[in-house]
Amino acid sequence: MSGQTVPADFSGHMLDLDEDEDLEVFSKNTSLADGSPMPNSPSSMVNQYRLEDEEEQQDTYTKDIFVSVDNPESHITAIETFIMYRVVTKTTRSEFDSSEYEVRRRYQDFLWLRSRLEENHPTLIVHPLPEKFVMKSMVERFNNDFIETRRKALHRFLNKISDHPILSCSEHFKVFLTAEELMSHRKQGPGFLSRMGETVRAVANSVRGLRSRPEEFTLMQEYVEDFSSKICSVDKVTQRIIKEQREYLDELKQYSPTYTQWAESEEELAEPLKGVASCVERCSKETEEQIQHLSEALVPALHEYVLCAETLKAVMRRRDNIQAEYEAKNEALASRKADQESLQDEVDGLADRVELANNALKVDWSRWQNSMRTDLRSAFISTSEKNVEYYEKRAVKGRPLLIEKCHLGRGKGARTPNLSVQLVQQVAINHLPKDKVFCKRIE
């Protein structure tokens, strides 16, 4: 595993804690809007620690919260129609009052959750949501495939959050999973205007530019740019392959009826022709399945990481902003003589903020990389396996066809060694009764 450092501040505490206890430990004075503890709560630290050891994502036996998204249903009101998804939570965590929850949520609720999480943890990598509905495609908003694709992505999103050592402890997350009715909670929190204010500051800071970005974050930035372009390319190529395969499939489907038609005019050749016809038909089915699998397994995974790349870019920006803000204040401190004490406090606070942000990012970065590798690796392998299966099926089903043809007899006479050895083996292995045609030919 790549070097992942546990933030030096916290390591001292880990040794004192019981894994099962979920103690609220003191937090530093960096306040977050929802009041939830920063990444120094014991459970999250413990989770973090565990993650360092594991190559893979958390095994189920260490998970103490399970979330699923299913059962999309149309919900019709006077003003609009939308889909509600059922979100089921099962957990042993003590901060939850009950061990099971079932609520209904709509897409907007997910958007709310995510934006809250991003706000509270600006330099953590919060998994992206499936995109909003875009009119450009031919897909209807309530098309079943679209809904199903979205449901799967929402499910993944919640699971990514619940697997995250820090984000899963978020109060907003808890509210999202448990509150019967979310609207009242959505109204709370920093309003639109304050968010606007932050954005303005961010823009101003970015205009000012950074003094010096630490080397490691520059490298990260470069990586993010490259990764983004590569993953987009892979996504595009995959889409193109699917398109080409669909067109191939359309043409392939025309073989079988033609061979069948031919078989009708023939006597001796009818059997082999029908064999080829069914062979090609099965080929078509296999190809169809392969395309299906590509669409269902690889494309969503790639797409998710395309969105991830955008998330990463945003995270890098926010980190830069935090640093920029600190630098700005620091400069002000250096130039202004008056009111140094309070300004100093402010600057100290910002310095801490920068440090925390950086550390959070560093930790989360490794975590994200592992996760990315695992996800993409399994997507690619699953695709390869499907490909192998696909070709295997074609080969295997071809063999009985071959035997069938042997059975019908082939003339005597010289054949190339490969062909005849193959055939002899096939016939011998299968102990086929000799057809009279076959016998006649031998005579």
Next chain:
Amino acid sequence: MMADSASTEEVAVIGNTDITSAESENNIINTMVERGTALLRKMEINVAEAEKRTGKNTVNMQETYTVYLIETRPAESVPEGGTPATPDTLWRRYSEFELLRMYLLVTYPYIIVPPLPEKRAEFVWHKLSADNLDPDFVERRRVGLENFLLRVASHPVLSNDKIFFLFLTEEKGWREEVLDTGFQDKVDSRLKSLSAMFRVKNPDKRFTALKQYSDELNTVISQLLRVRARVADRLYGVYKVHGNYGRVFSEWSAIEKEMGDGLQSAGHHMDTYAASIDDILEEEEHYADQLKEYLFYTDAVRSVCRKHELIQYELEMAVQDLAHKKQQKEELATGTVRVFSLKGMTSKLFGQESQEQRESRLAALDQSIQEGEETVMEKNTECKEFVRTAWEDIERFKEQKDKDLREALISYAIMQISMCKKTKGEDGSAATRTEPSI
């Protein structure tokens, strides 16, 4: 495996042996040789090479054309360690093959004459060029021409033809020999008969069935070839796009630390995969050529049926003509007019003719009837003979067709399987290589 054939014939040497897909071709040729015509017992034939030439054509313009080298050598078994005799060789161009075939068609109208490879590339898909000078096209044509010669050489009737023998052995002067046979006159009448519209009163059911079968075969093979061209195009596209993966994975591997090797190797495999399409399509091309041969064979079958129709028609006309004349005689003899005729009218109007006149007319009619009867007998014999010889060849052809096409279909299936295995191997190793490194 070759020992089964229990023949002492040498296998016809195929000029170009590095195409494995020609194994099936080999099989068909081996079968032809086993048939053991007198000609093939004497000599081995192959079309070894192709060369470009430029020269002045009939309208005195420069043109570039391809010539093919025909090799013949005595078919003796070569002792161990001995070298085979040097072959006799001559060069022929495609138009000379065409001339030979036209001669055979006209001279043996009851024989299903083997077809030549196509004059222009049809059923092309985008990668194959339709250019006659394209080396791939020339190569496939070389194979097709050799196949043609061997088919003729293994035919029980055609192999004995002198002009064919001279085609293989006399470079100069062959053209004059062919033209001397006067076959050109028959060419026109053949063309006319092929396009003529006439109705046969009592068509021979067997020929009707054969013509119908031939038409069906033609339709179905054309359809297959068209589909194949489109499928090939598409499949080519799929493989080539996979090549893009190769490039992207390689670039991506450069920015990753842990995944780097896995991505790199995945990239290589994608490149290999993309390149493998060329072999796959070449193998398929061979199968397509085998289908094409039988597509063109259907034309030959059709023309035999048409020729039969023509003969049948002529026979029926002769019979009808004879019957008409006999009837005329009867009328003349008995004085009755059964059927309205101008003669009858005029005699009624202008009076009966004299006894002399009548007798001379009767004599003429008798003569005519006799001639008519001879004609009918001739035509009858011709027809019977045609039917007999044609059906002999048709039965031979049916057997050959069944064997060849079964062979082709089986090879096609095997080829598909082996292609799958090869690709599976690629994919499998791609999967196993990416797994541990990622």
